Amino acid sequence: MRRVAAIDGRGQFAVIEEPIPEPKPGQVLIEVAASLISPGTELGGVPARRKNPTDAPPRPFGYQNGGTIIKLGEGVTRFMVGDRVATMGGGFALHASHTVAPVNLTVPIPEGVSFEEAAFCHLAATALHCIRRAEPQFGENFAICGLGVVGQLCVQFAKLSGTHVAGLDRFPKRLDIAKATGADAAFNVAEGNPVPRVAEFCRGHGLDCGILAFGGEATEAARQLYEMMRPAPDGHRWGRIVAVGGARVTLGLAADLGNVAIRSSARPGPGYHDDAWEHGADYPPVFVPWTTQRNLEESLRAIAEGTLRVKPLITDIVPLAQAPAACEKLVSSPGEAIGVILKP
Numbered sequence: 521m522r523r524v525a526a527i528d529g530r531g532q533f534a535v536i537e538e539p540i541p542e543p544k545p546g547q548v549l550i551e552v553a554a555s556l557i558s559p560g561t562e563l564g565g566v567p568a569r570r571k572n573p574t575d576a577p578p579r580p581f582g583y584q585n586g587g588t589i590i591k592l593g594e595g596v597t598r599f600m601v602g603d604r605v606a607t608m609g610g611g612f613a614l615h616a617s618h619t620v621a622p623v624n625l626t627v628p629i630p631e632g633v634s635f636e637e638a639a640f641c642h643l644a645a646t647a648l649h650c651i652r653r654a655e656p657q658f659g660e661n662f663a664i665c666g667l668g669v670v671g672q673l674c675v676q677f678a679k680l681s682g683t684h685v686a687g688l689d690r691f692p693k694r695l696d697i698a699k700a701t702g703a704d705a706a707f708n709v710a711e712g713n714p715v716p717r718v719a720e721f722c723r724g725h726g727l728d729c730g731i732l733a734f735g736g737e738a739t740e741a742a743r744q745l746y747e748m749m750r751p752a753p754d755g756h757r758w759g760r761i762v763a764v765g766g767a768r769v770t771l772g773l774a775a776d777l778g779n780v781a782i783r784s785s786a787r788p789g790p791g792y793h794d795d796a797w798e799h800g801a802d803y804p805p806v807f808v809p810w811t812t813q814r815n816l817e818e819s820l821r822a823i824a825e826g827t828l829r830v831k832p833l834i835t836d837i838v839p840l841a842q843a844p845a846a847c848e849k850l851v852s853s854p855g856e857a858i859g860v861i862l863k864p
Contacts, residue, residue, distance in 0.1 A: 521537045521538065521539060521540065522537065522538060522539070522540045522541075522616050522617045522618040523535055523536070523537055523616060523617045523840055523841075523864065524536060524537075524538060524580040524582075524614050524615065524616035524617070525580065525581060525582060525614070525615035525616070525840065525843040525844075525847070525862065526578035526579055526580045526581065527566070527569075527578065527579060527581055527847075528576055528577060528578045528579070529569060529573055529574030529575055529576030529577075530569060530570065530573040530574070531565075531566040531567070531568075531569030531570035531573065532844075533843060533844035533847045533848065534578050534844060535840060535841055535843055535844065536578050536580070538580075540618045541618075541619075541620045542591075542593075542620075543591055543592065543593035543596075543620045544593050544594075544620070544799075545593050545594040545595050545596075545799065546593055546594075546595055546596065546622055546623055546798075546799030546800045547593040547596070547620045547621060547622050547623065547799065548589045548591070548592055548593060548596060548599055548605070548607075548620065548621060548623065548626055549589070549590050549591035549592075549593075549618065549619075549620050550585070550587040550588065550589055550590065550605065550607060550618065550619050550620070550621060550626075551587050551588050551590050551617070551618055552585045552586070552587040552616055552617055552618060552619055552864050553585075553586055553587045553588065553635035553863065553864070554585060554586050554587075554634075554635040554636045554638070554639045554861050554862070554863050555582055555584060555585035555586075555613070555614070555615045555616075555639050555861070555862045556584050556585070556636075556639040556640055556642075556643065556669075556859060556860070556861055556862075557582070557615065557846065557847065557850060557860045557861075557862065558583065558584070558642070558643060558669065559668055559669065559850045559854065559857075559858075559860075560668060560670070560734070560735050560765055560766065561583070561766075562581050562582065562583070563847060563850055563851055564735050564736075564766065566847075566851050567851070580614045580615075580616065581614065581615065582613060582614040582615035582616065583608055583609055583610045583611075583612070583613050583614075583642050584606070584607070584608045584613050584639055584640070584641050584642035584643065585606070585607055585613045585614075585615070585616075585619060585639050586604070586605070586606045586607075586629060586634075586635035586636070586637075586638030586639045586641070587604075587605065587607070587619070587635065588602060588603070588604055588605070589601055589602065589603045589605055590618075593620075595800065596623055596800075598623055599623070599626065599628075603628060604628065604629040604635070604638075605626050605627060605628055605629060605638075606626070606627055606628075606629050606638035606639070606641040606816065606820060607619065607621035607625055607626045607627075607641070608621070608625050608641050608642035608645070608788070608812075608816065609621055609622065609625040609642075609792070609798070612625060613625070613642070615840065615843060615862050616840075616864070617840065617864040622798035622799045622800075623798075623799065623800050624791060624797055624798050624799065624800060624801075624802075624811075624812070624813050625792070625798055625812065625813070625816075627641070627813060627816045627817050627820060628820075629820060630820055630821060630823075630824035631824070632824055633820060633823050633824050636831075636834065636837065636861050636863075637823050637830050637831065638820060638823075639861060640669070640673070640819070640823070640830045640833070640859070641816050641819060641820060642788060642816075643669050643670050643673060644673050644816075644819035644820075644822075644823075644828065644830070645788030645789060645812060645815035645816045645818075645819050646670055646673075646764065646785075646787065646788045647670050647673035647674045647676075647677055647764070648673075648677055648788070648789075648815045648818060648819055649785055649787065649788050649789045649810070649812075649815055650670070650674055650677075650731060650733075650762055650764040650785040651674060651677040651678055651681060652810060653762050653783050653784075653785040654678070654729050654731060654760060654762045654783070654785075655760070656678060656681040656682065656683045656729065657682075657683075657728070658681070658682035658683070659682065659683070659684070660682075660683045660684070660728035660729060661683065661684050661686075661721070661722040661725060661726070661727050661728050661729075662678045662683045662684065662685045662686070662727070662728065662729050662730070662731065663685075663686045663687075663688055663718055663727055663729075663730045663731070663745060663748060664678065664685065664686070664687050664688065664698075664703075664730075664731045664733055665688045665689075665709075665730060665731065665732050665733060665734070665738075665741050665744075665745060666688070666689060666732065666733035666734030666741075666765060667687050667688070667689040667691070667694035667695065667697070667698050667706075667733070668694070668733065668734060668854075668858060669833060669858060669859055670733050670764055670765065671687070671689070671694075671698075671731070671733030671734065672687075672694070672697060672698060672701065672833050672858070673828070673830075673833075674731050674733055674764065675687050675698050675701065675702055675703050676701055676702050676827075676828055676829065677828070678731075679702040679703070679704075680702075680822070680827055680828070683728075683729075684704050684721075684722075685702065685703050685704050685705075686703065686704060686705040686706065686707060686718055686721050687699070687703040687705070687706040687707070688706075688707050688709050688714055688718075688741075689706070689708070689709065690708060690709050690710040690855075691854065691855035692708065692855070693835075693855055693856060693858070694855070694858065695707075695708060697832055697833060697858065700832055701829050701832050701833070702829075704721070705717075705721050709741075713744070714744060714748075715744055715747045715748055718748045719748060722748070725750065726748065726749055726750030726751055726757075726758075726759070727745065727748035727749050727750065727759055728749075728750065728759050728760065729759060729760045729761070729762065730742075730745030730748065730749070730759070730760070730761045730762075731761075731762045731763075731764060732745070732761065732762070732763040732764065732765055732767045732769070733764050733765050734765045734767065735765045735766035735767060736766070736767065736768065737767075737768050738763070738765075738767035738768060738769050739768070739769050739770045739771065741767075742761060742767070742769045742771055743771070745761050746761070746771075746777065746778075746780055749778075749780055752778070752779070755778075756775075756778030756779055757777075757778040757779065757780050758778065758779045758780065759780050759781075760780065760781045760783060761780060761781070761782050761783070762783045762784075762785050763782070763783070763784050763785065764785045769782075787812070788812045788815050788816065789810055789811050789812035789813075789814070789815040790803065790808050790810070790811050790812065791803065791808075791811045791812040791813065792812045797811075830859070833858055833859040834858075834859040834860075834861055835856070835857050835858045835859055835860065836849070836857055836859075836860040836861065837860075837861045837863060838860070838861070838862060838863070839862070839863055839864075840862045840863065840864045843862050846860050846862065847860075
C-alpha cells in the first residue's frame, strides 16, 4: 500500500492509503523522497469547493516529485532500477510514498542536486517555458507580477536571460526572496500604484515585457503593466504581456491596447498531455527543440550549476503525514508559505 495526499469535494485535505500502482508500458515506478506542492494549480480551487461543497470522495493530487526508480515498465530502456529521477505530471507525480510516471515526464537528477530541489521540476519547466514565450532580449526591462513559486522562478530565468527584472507582489516575504535570488527591484503593490516606481526602474525606456504569474482576476494588474510599457509618440504602447497563471483579464483590443502583444503560456512545454509522447514517442527535435522533457532537463541543469536557486524558495519541509496542515497553511497564509516540500 502507498500513502497519498488527497482532497475531497468539501475542500478538506487528508492522507489516504491505496494499492501501489504497477508501471504500465513506458512508465517507471518511483519511491518518492520529496514532492513540492503547487499552491496555484493544486490548491487554487479550495475556496470554491468550501463555498459550494459536494460529496466527492478524497482524490489524490500533486504533479512533481523526486525519488528513486524501483521498477521499470515494459519497453523502458532509458533508465535503470536505482536511478535518482525527477518526475512530473498530473495523475502521475502525486504527493505520495510511491508514484508511477511516463518516461518522457521523467528525467535524471544531476549529481549534487537534492531530491527537495529536484521536486521543483514541473514548476521550473513551466517558468522556463513562460520565459521562452516572452522572447527576452538582453538589456530589456521585465516586470513579474505575482511572486509565488512560478513567479519567483520567472524572475530568475528572466534575469539569466540578460534582462533587468522587477518583482511585484503584496507580501513582504515574497518580495524579500525575489530580491535575494536575483530581482533588481521589488515593489509592494499594496503600498501604492507601482506604475511610477517601475517607470523609474526602467530609466525612461519603458517596460518591454510584463508577466502575470498568478491566478484569478487580473484586469487591474494587466492594465498597470500596459501603462508601464514603452510609449510611442502617437500615445500607443509597445511591449508584451505573458500570462502564465490562470489569470482572468478583460481588456479592449486594437486602439485600446495599442501595440502590446498578449501571450498565453500554458504547461511546461510541448508534449505534456500527449499520451503517446509522454510514454516514449518523440517530436522531431529540429522542429520542436524545447519539449517538456528538455525544459525539465535544462531546469535541473541550472539548479546543478547554481544559476537557478530553489533552496531559498523552500519555506516548509514537513512529513507527508502532515500534508493536510501544510496545505491549509498555503491556503490561509499565502504570505508566509511559498515552497512547501512533503517528505514521505
